[in-house]
Amino acid sequence: MPPRPPALAETLAILILAPALVAFEAGCSDSEDRAGAARPTVVLYSVTDRETSQEHIDRFEAETGIRVDAKFDTEAAKAVGLVQAIRQEKANPRCDVLWGGGAFFHAMLAQDGCLAPAPEDLIRAHGDAPRDARGRWLGFAAAYRVLIVNTDVFGAEERPNSYRDLADPRYKGKVGIANPLFGGMAAHVTALFQVLGPDAARRWLSDLKANDCALCGGMADVTKRVASGELWFGITSSIDAHVAVDDGKPVAIVVPDQGPGEIGCMEGFSSVAMIANAPHPKEAERLLRFLMSSKTEEILAAGPAQTVGLLPESVARDVRPSWIPKGIRAMDVDWEEAAEGYPEATKAIKEILLER
Amino acid sequence: MRTPPKALAAAAVLLSFAVVFSPFLAALIGTGWHGRPAGSFLGMAGPLGVSVGSGLAAAAVALLLGVPFALLVERSRAGLRRASWTLGLLVLMMPPYIVSEAAVVLLGPAGKVSRPVAALLGFGPASTGPIEAARFTVPGFVYTWPAVGVVMGGYLFPVVALAVAGASRRTDHRVFEAARLARGRRGVWRIGARVLVPPALGAALLVFALTLTEFAVPQLLRVRTVGEEVYERIQEGDLATAAALSLPLLPIVVATGVLGAFILLRSRLASLAGLEGEIPRFTGRRLGRAGHVAAGLATLIAITPALILPCASLGWLAAAASTSGSPMVGRHKLIRTSGVLSSFREVWGLAHDDAVRTVLLAAVAATLATACATALARLTSRAGWDPALGVLGAGVAVPAPVVGLGLITLWNRGAGAAVYQSTAIVILAWLARFFPIAVFLARGALARVPRELEDAAALAGRGPVGRFFAAVLPNAAPGLAAAWLAVYVLSATEIGATVLISPPGKPLLAPSVMNFMRRGQDAEIAACQILLLGVIALPPALLSLGMLLRPRTVPVAKGAP
Numbered sequence: 012m013p014p015r016p017p018a019l020a021e022t023l024a025i026l027i028l029a030p031a032l033v034a035f036e037a038g039c040s041d042s043e044d045r046a047g048a049a050r051p052t053v054v055l056y057s058v059t060d061r062e063t064s065q066e067h068i069d070r071f072e073a074e075t076g077i078r079v080d081a082k083f084d085t086e087a088a089k090a091v092g093l094v095q096a097i098r099q100e101k102a103n104p105r106c107d108v109l110w111g112g113g114a115f116f117h118a119m120l121a122q123d124g125c126l127a128p129a130p131e132d133l134i135r136a137h138g139d140a141p142r143d144a145r146g147r148w149l150g151f152a153a154a155y156r157v158l159i160v161n162t163d164v165f166g167a168e169e170r171p172n173s174y175r176d177l178a179d180p181r182y183k184g185k186v187g188i189a190n191p192l193f194g195g196m197a198a199h200v201t202a203l204f205q206v207l208g209p210d211a212a213r214r215w216l217s218d219l220k221a222n223d224c225a226l227c228g229g230m231a232d233v234t235k236r237v238a239s240g241e242l243w244f245g246i247t248s249s250i251d252a253h254v255a256v257d258d259g260k261p262v263a264i265v266v267p268d269q270g271p272g273e274i275g276c277m278e279g280f281s282s283v284a285m286i287a288n289a290p291h292p293k294e295a296e297r298l299l300r301f302l303m304s305s306k307t308e309e310i311l312a313a314g315p316a317q318t319v320g321l322l323p324e325s326v327a328r329d330v331r332p333s334w335i336p337k338g339i340r341a342m343d344v345d346w347e348e349a350a351e352g353y354p355e356a357t358k359a360i361k362e363i364l365l366e367r
Numbered sequence: 368m369r370t371p372p373k374a375l376a377a378a379a380v381l382l383s384f385a386v387v388f389s390p391f392l393a394a395l396i397g398t399g400w401h402g403r404p405a406g407s408f409l410g411m412a413g414p415l416g417v418s419v420g421s422g423l424a425a426a427a428v429a430l431l432l433g434v435p436f437a438l439l440v441e442r443s444r445a446g447l448r449r450a451s452w453t454l455g456l457l458v459l460m461m462p463p464y465i466v467s468e469a470a471v472v473l474l475g476p477a478g479k480v481s482r483p484v485a486a487l488l489g490f491g492p493a494s495t496g497p498i499e500a501a502r503f504t505v506p507g508f509v510y511t512w513p514a515v516g517v518v519m520g521g522y523l524f525p526v527v528a529l530a531v532a533g534a535s536r537r538t539d540h541r542v543f544e545a546a547r548l549a550r551g552r553r554g555v556w557r558i559g560a561r562v563l564v565p566p567a568l569g570a571a572l573l574v575f576a577l578t579l580t581e582f583a584v585p586q587l588l589r590v591r592t593v594g595e596e597v598y599e600r601i602q603e604g605d606l607a608t609a610a611a612l613s614l615p616l617l618p619i620v621v622a623t624g625v626l627g628a629f630i631l632l633r634s635r636l637a638s639l640a641g642l643e644g645e646i647p648r649f650t651g652r653r654l655g656r657a658g659h660v661a662a663g664l665a666t667l668i669a670i671t672p673a674l675i676l677p678c679a680s681l682g683w684l685a686a687a688a689s690t691s692g693s694p695m696v697g698r699h700k701l702i703r704t705s706g707v708l709s710s711f712r713e714v715w716g717l718a719h720d721d722a723v724r725t726v727l728l729a730a731v732a733a734t735l736a737t738a739c740a741t742a743l744a745r746l747t748s749r750a751g752w753d754p755a756l757g758v759l760g761a762g763v764a765v766p767a768p769v770v771g772l773g774l775i776t777l778w779n780r781g782a783g784a785a786v787y788q789s790t791a792i793v794i795l796a797w798l799a800r801f802f803p804i805a806v807f808l809a810r811g812a813l814a815r816v817p818r819e820l821e822d823a824a825a826l827a828g829r830g831p832v833g834r835f836f837a838a839v840l841p842n843a844a845p846g847l848a849a850a851w852l853a854v855y856v857l858s859a860t861e862i863g864a865t866v867l868i869s870p871p872g873k874p875l876l877a878p879s880v881m882n883f884m885r886r887g888q889d890a891e892i893a894a895c896q897i898l899l900l901g902v903i904a905l906p907p908a909l910l911s912l913g914m915l916l917r918p919r920t921v922p923v924a925k926g927a928p
Contacts, residue, residue, distance in 0.1 A: 054872075080871035095606075096868075099776060123604065163497065164501045164502050192598075193598065193599070225510075227589065240504070241504055315886065353603075357603070
């Protein structure tokens with residue numbers, strides 16, 4: 012029989028003790044509070060980037076004493092992350108507040124009965140900012156879908172300035188959008204179906220296909236490919252575009268379709284909702300009120316999100332990053348209707364762009 | 368020596384199937400898919416074909432890289448062997464999403480490498496004007512399904528290498544010497560192929576299965592696969608159909624495994640039954656100088672796609688990172704604005720709890736998986752139920768979000784909610800995804816143990832537990848350590864299921880890092896990748912160091928020259 016190696020006993024002890032220690036750690040941290048006091052808690056699902064939202068979480072905890080147990084999404088998971096988790100948890104919700112993901116997915120969740128209406132006074136104070144008719148989600152902090160253009164490829168005078176330019180044969184094989192089956196671009200194409208009408212939208216998709224439009228892994232991916240010179244221009248969010256400009260990449264931002272008679276650019280915005288039958292409704296309401304404030308929009312405008320204030324007080328104070336021009340004309344989208352039209356848009360995307 | 372009761376083996380098999388397949392079944396049945404019309408599968412042929420093609424390419428690449436790596440490195444000097452294995456296993460710590468991003472950055476149409484090389488070869492822009500030069504791109508290989516295969520095969524080649532190395536270690540090399548004397552090099556090839564092909568193909572099957580439902584890599588490389596179809600159905604809120612769409616993948620994996628086993632069994636020589644594990648070890652010829660150079664080259668080639676290229680891309684990002692000049696305010700702006708080192712400090716500040724939590728949980732998952740896989744492999748092997756383990760391998764082909772959402776369906780109710788709201792749910796998700804890999808590697812490790820050792824221990828009066836600890840564990844330890852390491856690394860870098868089920872307030876490192884990188888500038892991205900690699904590699908590196916430094920007893924192998 013071979014002699015037992017001297018390290019074997021120690022190794023075995025570690026293997027047995029490690030799970031016990033971790034189970035202990037997990038058990039402790041799962042309890043209501045390490046200090047033992049019943050510190051109030053709110054569960055936040057944040058599709059908004061952690062780099063952006065963590066600051067507001069910290070402020071909320073400091074101001075209210077309510078602990079925020081946050082859960083974040085990733086770009087790699089697309090919209091399959093937190094939005095779907097909320098759907099799946101509907102019978103026994105764990106989340107109290109959902110922040111981010113855009114009106115489109117909030118409208119979907121509202122249709123599925125996953126969201127609870129906001130308090131009446133908060134809806135009234137919301138002014139003209141975008142929201143669900145019954146207040147089941149509230150929009151604020153606008154970002155825009157813009158064209159990101161490689162400045163090494165285009166001189167200042169010849170830059171494209173419309174979504175239609177993506178279908179221009181002069182740029183064949185050199186344009187890109189995020190995969191429209193997922194995330195923000197799915198919402199964008201669905202909105203185009205509503206604004207342009209199904210026939211014109213289908214024609215645009217056919218033209219994109221004929222123009223070998225690249226379907227990238229996400230809007231950040233579009234931005235990177237344009238910055239590298241692989242693509243000449245594409246549709247991305249103003250947040251992603253600003254990251255590239257700020258990083259010194261050879262790109263410029265064009266706010267598209269602003270001419271007379273044009274459809275305007277798509278306005279995305281951050282949206283917040285309380286979850287129906289959430290475990291901590293009072294704390295959820297406090298977090299909702301905290302986020303739905305001009306102060307929050309001011310910090311968002313100055314931080315990595317670089318968004319424009321939409322709440323009445325922010326509009327009055329013109330809360331916006333200095334590089335975003337005033338008077339941007341946005342597409343007029345009814346998001347509830349858009350969510351209903353999503354299956355038709357998806358079907359067209361698959362038939363035309365993906366040839367399925 | 369008595370065989371264990373069949374009831375015990377059956378219970379172990381059933382429990383394993385429950386761990387691996389229950390999330391999938393919960394997603395399929397619990398959310399209302401009761402034989403929906405076959406229309407659910409319309410349009411699936413194309414993506415299915417691409418997925419299978421990518422999977423086969425990945426398996427082929429993993430074999431091409433893993434087999435020579437294992438054979439050459441295993442026979443090289445101890446120092447080179449350790450260094451090569453360390454580098455080889457580091458590959459598994461590089462998330463495949465980052466590998467594919469590196470492929471695009473370096474080898475894409477506007478790649479940092481591909482564009483200058485094309486220009487050097489005379490395929491550059493027609494004119495030297497700046498706009499013409501900026502518009503020059505290289506027709507790309509990276510946006511094709513074979514590229515998905517190269518990325519996934521390059522990332523997963525250590526699985527094949529571990530399996531082949533295990534088989535090589537448990538083979539009596541006197542057989543090779545005999546074959547060399549009898550039939551020269553041809554004889555060695557024939558014997559070697561028969562001994563090493565089964566584990567290599569088994570591991571390649573796992574690579575194939577893991578590639579079938581990968582989502583992030585095909586998305587970045589613009590390849591439409593079954594994974595995309597599955598994610599799209601989930602986005603529509605139709606989890607049951609999403610789960611059903613992965614149904615065709617499971618029989619493909621099982622059928623591929625059965626076909627491979629059938630072919631191997633037909634060509635297997637009866638006398639080879641004694642080659643693995645039954646004969647005392649005899650170390651074959653060591654490599655000469657040329658062999659060591661070849662081993663070094665094999666290592667270099669094997670780690671190029673999924674380690675050297677990403678590190679080169681990472682280095683490029685770090686070197687080219689500029690300091691942002693934007694007037695942003697807020698505590699977390701520093702991730703973006705202060706260069707690589709400062710970004711690293713800030714990312715660590717935000718994510719150090721996530722890092723510690725991830726390391727602990729991944730270690731627990733790996734320990735549980737290895738221990739249970741060892742027990743299962745031992746029980747099924749002695750009961751003669753090995754084929755059941757092959758079916759278990761199909762679990763690897765269940766898409767990650769289906770596992771995550773299935774676990775929510777399964778556990779977010781009644782008393783199960785206590786599990787769902789704890790970190791135990793994360794471990795369940797990782798076990799569901801990676802337990803079959805642990806079983807495969809543990810099975811190989813146990814096969815290395817000569818049965819006569821156990822018989823001797825039994826004659827000496829040792830019970831089943833005593834025999835295991837005295838005879839089996841010391842001999843199987845390297846293979847079991849490999850199983851532990853594989854599950855640890857795969858768990859620590861898992862995102863698809865983790866992001867869905869991790870408890871609020873307890874984020875884990877890989878999703879956090881992906882979140883930070885989402886809109887990251889070069890400095891941020893470099894810092895995040897360094898953090899992820901460093902944290903995940905640290906515990907295995909410390910473990911390896913401890914193993915190297917510990918006092919050794921030198922076992923005297925019977926039959927050694």
